[in-house]
Amino acid sequence: MGRKSAAVLAAEAEAAAAADLAACKQYMRVDGDDDDALITTLMNAAKEYLRNAGIEEPDSEEHSLYTIAVHSLTLHYYDHRDAVGEEAPLPTGLRPIINQLKHSGEGPL
Numbered sequence: 001m002g003r004k005s006a007a008v009l010a011a012e013a014e015a016a017a018a019a020d021l022a023a024c025k026q027y028m029r030v031d032g033d034d035d036d037a038l039i040t041t042l043m044n045a046a047k048e049y050l051r052n053a054g055i056e057e058p059d060s061e062e063h064s065l066y067t068i069a070v071h072s073l074t075l076h077y078y079d080h081r082d083a084v085g086e087e088a089p090l091p092t093g094l095r096p097i098i099n100q101l102k103h104s105g106e107g108p109l
Helices: 006-028 036-052 064-079 094-102
Strands: none
Touching (some): 036 064, 064 094
16 A cells, blocks of 8 residues: 555645545534634634643544533634623633543553
């Protein structure tokens, strides 16, 4: 088996990103493509938030808790994008998921 070309790797990454976006939009119950760029940015911010909390993105695509955390944070950011002043609390149940991820080997102990 040979190495994949840069074009093939780029196409695979683009397909994976599109699938991630579609799954997140389904979780958020967002129809249409008008906010795709915004939602992609918010998803990246959610992943960065988790990374800064000591949780690395898992290698496998089947990591339900990580996916729920990213989708929940993305929805939270989306719903509160116009908030000014007091910070909105994290969604109910998200903190225990983050704690589980931190202590399950996805992040440093």
